[in-house]
Amino acid sequence: MTLTMAHVSLFLDLDGTLAPFAPVPEGVGPDAARNSLLRDMQVCLGGRMAIVSGRSIADLDRILEGTIVAMAGSHGLQRRDARLDMLTARCHPKLAQAVREVAAFAEKYPGVVVETKPLSVALHYRNAADIDVQVGAFADDLADRTGLKLQRGVMVAEFLSPGMDKGRAVRAFMVEPPFFGTMPLFIGDDLTDEDAFAAVNAFGGVGVLVGPPRPTYARFRLDSVDGVHAWLAQALQTEVFKLEVPVGPSYRRI
């Protein structure tokens, strides 16, 4: 499948898609080559490009050096539109309690990293021993007691205000200029990106999964972060997005 750039809006996840994983969240920093590629892509698409991430917008600006205009951060709880207007959800009244309880849980398990964000708290256990079961029980209970939404990703449990996700963020961009009326393309790797894959499908667009095949709403696949960079560079040169590797019928959820 080949998509002419002039008809496309591009939505990109950050961690695992544009940036390789690091042991801790702050381990991801600015990268001159990546940021220059994204800047060029934003210009080439006439601003029809947005980063859609679980990170806060302030953190995205740190990593991307403030060069990208449209962004959804904190899984859509924060959104900066193409006119630079900011929309931010209210902080959940039980967030402070969740931060305390997550910190207390982390003290029991070496390697667990707590990331406190403006509108959520994430418990990362990428570097901890096999504690999936303990995290699962703790996270379900905390979400039940606080009313916070539990968002699971790969080796992470995050607690945030209910009501938003990456799919809703993509939908919000798609009804505004300069995105309105174009075909959305979403590139992402994590479970949290599935809402966005489903959203682009509803707009007649296409999702691209980064990494090995898995059950997904995405229709195409790229192998790795390096593969995403090379694919974006090729698109800039040719002014078309070429989608060559289907995700495989047995993995398609739709």
Ligand SMILES: O=P(O)(O)OC[C@H]1O[C@H](O[C@H]2O[C@H](CO)[C@@H](O)[C@H](O)[C@H]2O)[C@H](O)[C@@H](O)[C@@H]1O
């Ligand atoms: O939606 P994304 O842009 O993919 O962001 C998802 C989360 O990414 C970050 O955590 C992940 O990457 C870290 C750095 O590589 C890694 O240490 C951690 O284990 C991963 O879960 C970020 O820190 C989170 O805030 C984002 O929600």
